[in-house]
Amino acid sequence: MNPILEVKNLNYIYSAGTPFEHKALDNVSFAVSRGEFIGIIGHTGSGKSTLMQQLNGLLKPTSGEVLLDGTDIWSDKKLTRQARFRVGLVFQYPEYQLFEETVYKDIAFGPKNMGLSPEEIDRRVREAAGFVGITEEQLKVSPFDLSGGQKRRVAIAGVIAMEPEVLILDEPTAGLDPVGRAGILSNIEQYRRAKNATIMMVSHSMEDVARLTDRLLVMNGSKLAMDAPPAQVFDRAGELKDMGLSIPQVTEVFLGLQQLGVDVKNVYTIDQAVAELKRLKGGAAHA
Amino acid sequence: MLKDITLGQYFPGNSPIHRLDPRTKLIMLVVYIVALFLAKSWVSYAVMLVFLLTAIKISTIPPKSILRGMKPLVMILVFTGVLNLFFTRDGRTLVNIADFIIITEGGLTRAVFMMARILMLITGTFLLTYTTSPISLTDGLEALLNPLKKLHVPVHELSMMMCIALRFIPTLIEETDKIMSAQKARGADFENGSLMERARALIPILVPLFIGAFRRADELATAMECRCYQGGEGRTKMKLLRYRRNDMVTFGIGIVLTVLVIVLASFGL
Ligand SMILES: Nc1ncnc2c1ncn2[C@@H]1O[C@H](COP(=O)(O)OP(=O)(O)OP(=O)(O)O)[C@@H](O)[C@H]1O
Ligand SMILES: [Mg+2]
Numbered sequence: 001m002n003p004i005l006e007v008k009n010l011n012y013i014y015s016a017g018t019p020f021e022h023k024a025l026d027n028v029s030f031a032v033s034r035g036e037f038i039g040i041i042g043h044t045g046s047g048k049s050t051l052m053q054q055l056n057g058l059l060k061p062t063s064g065e066v067l068l069d070g071t072d073i074w075s076d077k078k079l080t081r082q083a084r085f086r087v088g089l090v091f092q093y094p095e096y097q098l099f100e101e102t103v104y105k106d107i108a109f110g111p112k113n114m115g116l117s118p119e120e121i122d123r124r125v126r127e128a129a130g131f132v133g134i135t136e137e138q139l140k141v142s143p144f145d146l147s148g149g150q151k152r153r154v155a156i157a158g159v160i161a162m163e164p165e166v167l168i169l170d171e172p173t174a175g176l177d178p179v180g181r182a183g184i185l186s187n188i189e190q191y192r193r194a195k196n197a198t199i200m201m202v203s204h205s206m207e208d209v210a211r212l213t214d215r216l217l218v219m220n221g222s223k224l225a226m227d228a229p230p231a232q233v234f235d236r237a238g239e240l241k242d243m244g245l246s247i248p249q250v251t252e253v254f255l256g257l258q259q260l261g262v263d264v265k266n267v268y269t270i271d272q273a274v275a276e277l278k279r280l281k282g283g284a285a286h287a
Numbered sequence: 288m289l290k291d292i293t294l295g296q297y298f299p300g301n302s303p304i305h306r307l308d309p310r311t312k313l314i315m316l317v318v319y320i321v322a323l324f325l326a327k328s329w330v331s332y333a334v335m336l337v338f339l340l341t342a343i344k345i346s347t348i349p350p351k352s353i354l355r356g357m358k359p360l361v362m363i364l365v366f367t368g369v370l371n372l373f374f375t376r377d378g379r380t381l382v383n384i385a386d387f388i389i390i391t392e393g394g395l396t397r398a399v400f401m402m403a404r405i406l407m408l409i410t411g412t413f414l415l416t417y418t419t420s421p422i423s424l425t426d427g428l429e430a431l432l433n434p435l436k437k438l439h440v441p442v443h444e445l446s447m448m449m450c451i452a453l454r455f456i457p458t459l460i461e462e463t464d465k466i467m468s469a470q471k472a473r474g475a476d477f478e479n480g481s482l483m484e485r486a487r488a489l490i491p492i493l494v495p496l497f498i499g500a501f502r503r504a505d506e507l508a509t510a511m512e513c514r515c516y517q518g519g520e521g522r523t524k525m526k527l528l529r530y531r532r533n534d535m536v537t538f539g540i541g542i543v544l545t546v547l548v549i550v551l552a553s554f555g556l
Contacts, residue, residue, distance in 0.1 A: 058468050081474070089472040097469040099494035109491065113474030144498070158473060 002070060003031035004198055005055060005087070005166055010064035012050055024050040026222040028064075032166070037192060038200045039209030039230070042219030043244035048202045049092065051219065052168050055200070056087035085114055088164030092171050094155030098143040103134060103154050106143050110162040128161035131194075132187045149180040156184065160191055166198040167191065173205070181205075185212060206248045210234065210268040218243070234268055296356075296457060298417040303533060304346040305418045309427025311534040312415050318541040319411050322548045323404060331551045332403060338544055339407055339414075348417050356413055357406075364402055371398035421453035423526070430528055443519025451507070459500065466495050 012025035024047045032038055042048050053059040054066055057073045057080040065072050066083075073083040088110075091097065100106035107128055111121040129139055132153040138146070143154050156172065169188065173181040185208060192199050203209050209216060209230060216233045218226035220243040226233050233240070234247045237255070246252075250273045257264050264280060267273045299305075304312070319338075326332050343350060357364075377393025416424070429446035436442050467477070470491045477488050 053468065056472060058471055081476075084472060084474055091465070091469045091472070094469065096499055097466055097491075097495050099491045109470075109475075110473040113476070162473070 003067075004034045004069060006031040006065075006067040006070075007054070008065045008067065010051075010054060010066070011062045012047075012054060012059060013062045014050075016062065023222055025054070025061075028224045030217060030224060030227050032198055032200065034165070034198055035192070035196045036198050036215060037189075037213045038198070039213035039216045040200060040202045040219065041204070041206070041209060041216060041245060042225075046219040046243075047222045048219050049170055052089060052170055052200070052202060055166070055168060056089045057081075057083040058089070085110075085162050086164055087166045087168065088159040088162050090156050090159045090167070090169045090172060092174065094158075095148060095151035098151060098155060098158075101142060102140055103129075103143050103146070104139040106154060107134075107139075107157045107161050110158055114162060124161045124163065125157075128157040131160055131191050132157045133183065149176050149183075152176065152180075153184065153187070156187070163195065164197065165195075166200065168200045168202075170202045171204065172201065173203070173208070181208075206234070206246055207250075207269075210248045210251075211270075218245070231266070231268055235266060296416065297420045298348055298352065299420075300347055300418065302345055302347045302418065304342065304414070306533065307418075307537060308528055308530055308534045309419050309423045310431055310528060311530065311537050312419055313424075313427050313431060315537060315541050316411060316415050318545055320408060322545050323407055323411075325545075325548045325552055327552050328555075331548050332400075332407075334544070334547060334551070335407060338540075339410060342414055343410070346414060346418050348414070353410060353413055353417070357409065360405075360409060364405055367405060368398045368402045371401050421450055424453070425450035426524070426526070426528060441519075443522070447518075455500075455503070458503070459496070462499055463492065463496060466492050 008029050010025050010028040011023070014020070014022045014024050028047075028051060040048050040051070050059065054061055057066070060074060066074070068079075068083050068086060071079060073079050098106050100109065104125055107125045108121050111124045116124070125139070129135075134150070134153055134157060138150070143151060146154065152172070156169070160167065167188070172184055172188065176184065188199055188201070189212065191197060201209070201213070213230055216226065216228060216230050217224060218233060218240070225239075225243060226236070234251050237247045237251070240247060247255075248268055250270055251266065251268055254264050254267050254273065254276070258266075262280070264276050267276050319335075323335055326335055343353065372390060372394050373388065375391060375394035375397045376389065377391050377397070379392040380389060381392055381395060382388065382390040419427075425446040428449065429442055432440070432442045432446070467475075471477070475488060475491055477485065480488070
């Protein structure tokens with residue numbers, strides 16, 4: 001299958017030609033297929049947010065190409081604008097960008113900019129609100145009267161309402177409580193299933209990416225250091241530690257068990273750990 | 288990108304100008320501005336320009352950065368130039384199009400002079416803000432205005448307000464940049480459309496920006512109160528301001544410059 005989104009030899013330099021010049025992306029290439037769930041991890045300042053802003057045409061690459069469905073999004077002004085709608089980007093702490101009088105109007109901002117009919121806008125707003133668990137009553141209140149976690153949901157709904165084929169989220173769960181985190185993550189997964197959308201999620205939680213994603217992109221010092229399924233990435237624990245990253249806690253525990261001579265496989269999620277322990281217990285009972 | 292606007296930003300360094308007492312630099316800026324307004328001729332402008340360029344050279348601030356800071360002010364500059372050029376009727380007529388557009392010799396000279404004055408004024412001010420951190424700038428200002436306390440002018444409060452305002456300029460610019468990107472990601476369009484449409488397109492930026500600014504102000508006030516901040520009375524300073532030899536030398540140069548410009552002016556130059 002053709003990739004929906006492809007990045008070729010991407011370079012990006014901030015404030016080029018000034019004393020503050022900073023190379024934020026260094027020759028990054030990868031491709032993403034429809035329906036994939038991609039995790040992006042990397043140390044603070046490794047260029048994750050910069051990379052995400054290249055993918056919907058917010059930042060123009062210094063050199064290299066961003067291909068959406070095989071065409072360069074910078075080859076034509078119309079295509080760049082199209083890319084904004086087809087690739088939805090939820091920023092870090094998106095709740096600080098709400099501005100309308102009501103939640104409904106705020107979610108409708110994106111679809112309105114797309115020039116859709118009022119009926120279609122209405123349908124999308126309600127559907128998007130449904131995805132993130134915003135109730136009918138909440139649609140009528142001011143977004144500033146909601147709690148932090150609810151504001152975050154509204155902001156995410158504002159992007160989902162554009163029904164992007166690729167949904168990018170920059171640390172969507174940062175600063176939320178465990179219940180709020182789990183809620184938002186399952187909303188995202190629901191959206192992916194419903195629309196066969198591609199999800200790209202920047203996250204600092206190794207547990208979350210191990211459990212949810214099909215593939216991980218590991219950024220390190222402006223470069224793409226790894227591009228592999230979570231299991232393969234977390235098997236390279238030493239390299240990750242050198243990049244200032246960690247592995248999921250259960251993985252760490254099971255590596256410790258292996259060193260103690262317990263016969264267990266590598267695991268990456270709680271579910272796998274439970275299965276592995278059950279197998280071990282079952283095996284011991286028979287012995 | 289918005290962030291590239293360097294208006295009023297500090298440029299850390301260790302040049303002799305960076306090390307001057309902030310009071311010296313403030314006084315010198317006033318002296319420089321007065322001299323600039325006293326200057327009436329090409330010769331005195333040349334003297335001022337030499338002084339300014341030397342100061343920039345010593346400060347080790349890259350001229351490119353100063354030029355970049357000018358960018359937002361180009362409109363004012365052009366406006367001044369055009370106004371003076373077309374609306375001064377003085378001396379020989381150089382261009383006359385249907386008695387409607389008339390450019391005179393006097394107008395041309397005036398336009399060039401005015402633009403040069405504004406440019407040099409701004410550059411001089413930049414030199415101050417580029418080489419002085421906001422904190423020492425307000426420290427200097429407070430010290431200079433101290434005598435006004437006798438007249439019950441809230442000097443400390445004013446300088447604290449200025450310090451906070453300066454401190455938050457870069458933060459606000461960064462915030463604006465972020466909010467703009469986020470709204471663009473939702474298809475907001477700031478570049479196209481009629482004037483009305485463009486004005487309306489600012490709402491999605493301004494509302495979150497103001498809300499953020501008020502939130503910050505609130506947080507800052509709380510943080511200051513938590514540290515028992517209570518204004519100027521009885522407050523001591525960690526860094527005491529002291530004039531050194533270099534400051535004296537600078538004052539000397541300032542006096543020479545003013546005298547020179549006054550003398551030149553008295554000779555009609
Ligand atoms: N607007 C900007 N101007 C100049 N430099 C920038 C700008 N934004 C980011 N940078 C620099 O680019 C580098 C990459 O930043 P980026 O925001 O992409 O990091 P990140 O991986 O998202 O980090 P985090 O995990 O903290 O969000 C950093 O070193 C940062 O200082
Ligand atoms: Mg980031």
